[in-house]
Amino acid sequence: MSGTVYSKSNALKALKSRLGSVVHVDSESIRIASYDGLKVFFSPSAVVCPDHSQQVGEVLELANEFGVPITTKGAGSSLTGGATPIKGGWVLDLSKLNSIDIDGDNQVARCGPGAIIADIQRDAAEQDLFYPPDPSSKMFCTIGGNIACNAGGLRCVKYGVTRDYILSLSGYLPTGESVQWGRATRKFATGYNIRDLWIGSEGTLGVVTEAVLRLIGKPLAQKTFLAAFNSDRDALKAPIELSRLGIRPSILEFLDQWTVECVQSFTGKEVFPGIPPHPILLIELDGDPAQIEKESQGLQKWLDQTALFSEYADNEADAEGLWEVRRKGSPAMKKLANTKLNEDVVVPLVEQINLVSFVEELRQQFKLKVGVFGHCGDGNLHVNFMYNHEDEDESARAVRALKLLMQKVNELGGAISGEHGIGLAKTPFTKMQFNQAEWQAMQSIKRTLDPNGILNPGKIFDIFNPWEQNKVSDFLPWEYSHDEPKPVET
Numbered sequence: 001m002s003g004t005v006y007s008k009s010n011a012l013k014a015l016k017s018r019l020g021s022v023v024h025v026d027s028e029s030i031r032i033a034s035y036d037g038l039k040v041f042f043s044p045s046a047v048v049c050p051d052h053s054q055q056v057g058e059v060l061e062l063a064n065e066f067g068v069p070i071t072t073k074g075a076g077s078s079l080t081g082g083a084t085p086i087k088g089g090w091v092l093d094l095s096k097l098n099s100i101d102i103d104g105d106n107q108v109a110r111c112g113p114g115a116i117i118a119d120i121q122r123d124a125a126e127q128d129l130f131y132p133p134d135p136s137s138k139m140f141c142t143i144g145g146n147i148a149c150n151a152g153g154l155r156c157v158k159y160g161v162t163r164d165y166i167l168s169l170s171g172y173l174p175t176g177e178s179v180q181w182g183r184a185t186r187k188f189a190t191g192y193n194i195r196d197l198w199i200g201s202e203g204t205l206g207v208v209t210e211a212v213l214r215l216i217g218k219p220l221a222q223k224t225f226l227a228a229f230n231s232d233r234d235a236l237k238a239p240i241e242l243s244r245l246g247i248r249p250s251i252l253e254f255l256d257q258w259t260v261e262c263v264q265s266f267t268g269k270e271v272f273p274g275i276p277p278h279p280i281l282l283i284e285l286d287g288d289p290a291q292i293e294k295e296s297q298g299l300q301k302w303l304d305q306t307a308l309f310s311e312y313a314d315n316e317a318d319a320e321g322l323w324e325v326r327r328k329g330s331p332a333m334k335k336l337a338n339t340k341l342n343e344d345v346v347v348p349l350v351e352q353i354n355l356v357s358f359v360e361e362l363r364q365q366f367k368l369k370v371g372v373f374g375h376c377g378d379g380n381l382h383v384n385f386m387y388n389h390e391d392e393d394e395s396a397r398a399v400r401a402l403k404l405l406m407q408k409v410n411e412l413g414g415a416i417s418g419e420h421g422i423g424l425a426k427t428p429f430t431k432m433q434f435n436q437a438e439w440q441a442m443q444s445i446k447r448t449l450d451p452n453g454i455l456n457p458g459k460i461f462d463i464f465n466p467w468e469q470n471k472v473s474d475f476l477p478w479e480y481s482h483d484e485p486k487p488v489e490t
């Protein structure tokens, strides 16, 4: 024990002497670095905020020398505890490395890991270019965090996820050696594709210090539709039937009837005045106006045949009104209880109806408050279990129902996370998705790239039960902010 303490203080001394003023050990810096969007609290002994990327390599070299755990952090908006320093050590906060350089001729963006997604989109738009991945957290989350989680979002149904826009990644191996995976080229078929291995590896296999992103032409216009359906089954036909009709929505979001009821009680407003709550779809078309006109005719025809009611907006102010029901889903649920288990499961498109029906069974059997909404165009639905943490019986019912949900997702051929990653929160269910050979292959990749196990230890492989933890009551910066465009909470 005394040996560990001695080595910790030596490590800190070496860190301060090598990196000086970018090392912070004051209580406020330590407190802020102790948790992320999951809100479980584990303190690091220092926070390093590099102001140039080489310092990342230096931190990793020292961490290997002294055996110090390192947790890389972007904005800390992870909902799974990915950026929580569960083993203490040092937090590597990359938010200051936030450069953005748009190369309009090559249609790429060269970004530091701390660049905020909305800033990248704004700078690209100034040159009529578009970076499509749009997690609802885009006003505050970073490209480094998005790459580490392979973040998704609303527009993925048409444009794909973060992975589809990454051309090259520069950074450091866990050992502190500098690497570049891929090039700033549209194609790359040279050697092992470790760039794609890093994407979605949740900061466990390396630290990204620069990313080159592919940009595309900016869509010229949008048109938004809101429709209510008689049943979940009718609404959830949309991804397949619209695709057969040649309609490619840029957004296709579903809310089950329970969620719509919950939002209506929260806002005191009916989504369709005079009409009781029904399952809902929010659909956006984008592109050039002629294309939107053609697609909207087909979409309106489909809605007339399939939906109970529908309306549309072709300007931003009216569209914002249609968005309200989706934006309020999460805040409305949070009023029902003090704890929310927010799952982001994904199933094959045709199985979504089976998933939503199963949630209804869980709701009845366990007498729980559970709402489903999300990206049905991708089969990626957020299942939200609301319960009061101090109510032991209700907590036990929620956890039991959650376990059954994850088994069902597995049976349906789905995955326990479609966009948030495993972090800490999904670790109780990860192993059910892999056989022994797959699990061992993943572990041996980790051991090979990180022989001393210093980078983001405790994540993905070790079991952590989030429902057994007390949550931090602090608000995170974005929970105070009501700037437009508001995040659509997941």
Ligand SMILES: Cc1cc2nc3c(=O)[nH]c(=O)nc-3n(C[C@H](O)[C@H](O)[C@H](O)COP(=O)(O)OP(=O)(O)OC[C@H]3O[C@@H](n4cnc5c(N)ncnc54)[C@H](O)[C@@H]3O)c2cc1C
Pocket (backbone or CB within 6 Å): 036, 037, 071, 072, 073, 074, 075, 076, 077, 078, 079, 082, 083, 094, 113, 134, 135, 136, 137, 140, 141, 142, 143, 144, 145, 146, 147, 148, 149, 150, 151, 152, 153, 154, 202, 203, 204, 206, 207, 208, 209, 419, 420, 456, 487, 488, 489, 490
């Ligand atoms: C209101 C709200 C809405 C959200 N909506 C969505 C959504 O629509 N879609 C979605 O996918 N997610 C969503 N999220 C989750 C979260 O925003 C994403 O997971 C995001 O990618 C995290 O980015 P971050 O910068 O906050 O990273 P952090 O939370 O700081 O870190 C996340 C993970 O990335 C690793 N990491 C961070 N930077 C680096 C780097 N440079 N190199 C290597 N590893 C790194 C960390 O170690 C950690 O494992 C939402 C969260 C909130 C709070």
